[in-house]
Amino acid sequence: PRKAELQSMESDGKGRVKLEFIAPSRGIIGFRSHFLTITSGTGIMTSVFDHYGPVKLGDIAKRTNGVMYSMMAGKTLAYALFNLQNRGKLFLGHGNEVYIGQIVGLHSRDNDLPVNPTKAKQLTNIRAAGTDENLILVPHIKHTLEQALEFIEDDELVEVTPESIRLRKKGRVRT
Template identity: 45%
Template structure:
């Protein structure tokens, strides 16, 4: 079980210091706006911007807390539709930059053990993007998707349709979205403080940390 990465802070003369890095982003000009907004939300401070030739590519340079880089690579690829390139290098320790939210959306969480069904997934995928397809064994507390809104949402993706003698056209035309495939690095970037990555010889899954389970979800 692997938890989210954490930076190593320092305290000097009773002042809390954290590591900062210089992030260089190469992005097409037409996708620059969402990338700039994303870096700003993560406490990044732009100190250089250069245009490159007639291709419309822009180089952005930021000084940003290392905390703000957690999960940033995937977020920038999403914001730029896969066109941005991100490189980082350690710069120095500086004063604590304040709270940073590295993820805007919550998780979809299975609330019972079982095998996922097409019937349940058809309605579940309306709540966000799924990590699992039909016929997959899941357990209570496993993260099975990304909620389309902030906050976690419990789902029963193992629910089976009640047997009847009537078959509707709706049953025949159900189409499931292709589930997201996350690597180990992707999973570690995705999880937050109350979540873990489970690594086994056969699979990589994410789950809520039972010791930090939040009530009222």
């Protein structure tokens, strides 16, 4: 799906295999992190420009999951993020500023889901011992610029500032 062509394959007899491909630049974007994942960090990948060639038509590998995007502006709260963890992988932690349309996570299903990461716990006057559990958040995913560019679809944008790399939906979003 990345439009690469295998040029050579050599085994060194010690359990290592050297694969040489010619691939378009757009096929390599975002592949390095995927390569490290599939080789459990043991693979070595280098790339060198070879030549300009005709565009290889067709889509480069797309993601199959939708995203969770914020339908409210404000600061993310642990209570809201704790409840969102069950719906997918989060890109933000507690206390981050978010705005409407900002992507806050990868949805576990194939559709996009508007969520409220700023939702606070409803407080009541009734207190029972042991009812407030300790909220434990799974560490969030932090994208590099290359990972962010590889992640986005046609209806999404990457925002780069000196402090952060954010993902957002294009245009007006359903709230």
